[in-house]
Amino acid sequence: GAVVSQHPSRVICKSGTSVKIECRSLDFQATTMFWYRQFPKQSLMLMATSNEGSKATYEQGVEKDKFLINHASLTLSTLTVTSAHPEDSSFYICSASLAGLAGGTQYFGPGTRLTVL
Amino acid sequence: AQSVAQPEDQVNVAEGNPLTVKCTYSVSGNPYLFWYVQYPNRGLQFLLKYITGDNLVKGSYGFEAEFNKSQTSFHLKKPSALVSDSALYFCARYSGAGSYQLTFGKGTKLSVIP
Numbered sequence: 001g002a003v004v005s006q007h008p009s010r011v012i013c014k015s016g017t018s019v020k021i022e023c024r025s026l027d028f029q030a031t032t033m034f035w036y037r038q039f040p041k042q043s044l045m046l047m048a049t050s051n052e053g054s055k056a057t058y059e060q061g062v063e064k065d066k067f068l069i070n071h072a073s074l075t076l077s078t079l080t081v082t083s084a085h086p087e088d089s090s091f092y093i094c095s096a097s098l099a100g101l102a103g104g105t106q107y108f109g110p111g112t113r114l115t116v117l
Numbered sequence: 118a119q120s121v122a123q124p125e126d127q128v129n130v131a132e133g134n135p136l137t138v139k140c141t142y143s144v145s146g147n148p149y150l151f152w153y154v155q156y157p158n159r160g161l162q163f164l165l166k167y168i169t170g171d172n173l174v175k176g177s178y179g180f181e182a183e184f185n186k187s188q189t190s191f192h193l194k195k196p197s198a199l200v201s202d203s204a205l206y207f208c209a210r211y212s213g214a215g216s217y218q219l220t221f222g223k224g225t226k227l228s229v230i231p
Contacts, residue, residue, distance in 0.1 A: 006160070032217060043207065043221045044161075093160050097217050105151070106219055108160035 003027055004096050006109035013084055014117055021079045021112045023094030029074035030096030034106060035067075038091045050077045084116045119145045121191075121208045123222035130198045131230050138193040138225045140182075140208030150191045151209040151219065152182055161207065167191060178202070198229045 003026040013019050023033060032051050036044040048069050050056040056069035066088075068080040077096075081088055091113050095106040120143045130136045142148045149168055153161040165176025172184040182193045193206060205224050212218040 002163075004160075034218065043223045046218060049218060091158075095161075105163055105166060106217070107163060108153070110160040111158070113158065 002098070002105075002107040004094065004107050004109040006094055006112050008112060009110060010113045010115075012115045012117065015085050016083055019081045019084055019114060021081075021092055021094075021114075023077045023079070023096070023109050025075045025096040025107070028096070028098060030098070031074065032097045033071055033077040034095045034097070035069060035077075035079050036093045036095070038093060038111075040091075044093060047079075081114065084114070086116045089114055089116045119143055119148070119210055119212060120220055121150070121210050121222045123206075123208055123225045125225050126223075127226045127228065129228045129230060132200055133197050136195050136198040136202070136227065136229070138206045138208075138227060140191045140193065140222060141189050142191060142208075142210055144189055148184075148189075148191075149211045150182075150184065152176065152180070152191075152193050153207045153209060155205040155207065155224075157204075164193070200229045200231050203227055203229045 005024045007022045035047045037047050038044050046059050047062045048056045048058045050069050050071040052071045052074050058064045071077040091111050093111045095108040097106045122141050124139055151166045152164040155161045164180050165174050167174050167184045175181045180195050182191055184191050205226050207224050208222040209219040212220045
């Protein structure tokens with residue numbers, strides 16, 4: 001149980017294009033989903049917290065107009081990198097939380113490797 | 118801010134030997150603590166967590182961790198290391214009261230040598 005999927009697993013795009021990444025909780029309903037970014041050999045950096053049916057909360061320094069997050073249902077959140085540039089190349093990981101319960105655990109997707117040429 | 122620290126960037130251990138990956142936490146609020154493992158080019162897999170109760174927590178793949186309040190530590194342990202345990206390990210805790218956001222340590226790379 002508690003499986004989270006991400007699609008695509010890998011994407012290469014040209015500079016200036018937009019890329020959408022999907023995050024799905026497959027066997028549970030997640031009221032809260034999180035988006036992270038990970039640089040090589042570094043820890044995860046939280047980008048935003050997404051609650052179903054409301055606007056995402058972005059961490060300081062993360063451009064909300066560049067990284068659009070939509071959490072349309074209890075099992076799906078999407079991250080759209082708009083007008084991507086090479087510096088946006090990174091490993092993006094989502095997680096879904098069985099929130100609302102004390103000690104709710106985050107379950108992570110397998111990640112999406114974005115390469116912007 | 119509530120934080121965790123992983124003092125070792127890398128840990129090397131021989132196959133079959135016991136392994137320990139260290140984690141300490143800042144003393145602030147209730148320390149809900151987690152361990153995750155990451156294999157190359159993969160997301161994080163949940164290993165175990167401490168919320169309350171027994172200080173020794175048992176998790177997936179034979180791993181366990183001991184919550185030590187006096188030393189503010191939550192070290193990850195396994196009695197006998199496998200080569201397949203080689204991966205990146207992250208300690209984490211909730212960021213603040215009422216928040217389910219996680220704050221991660223910088224990660225420790227574990228290499229199990231055959």
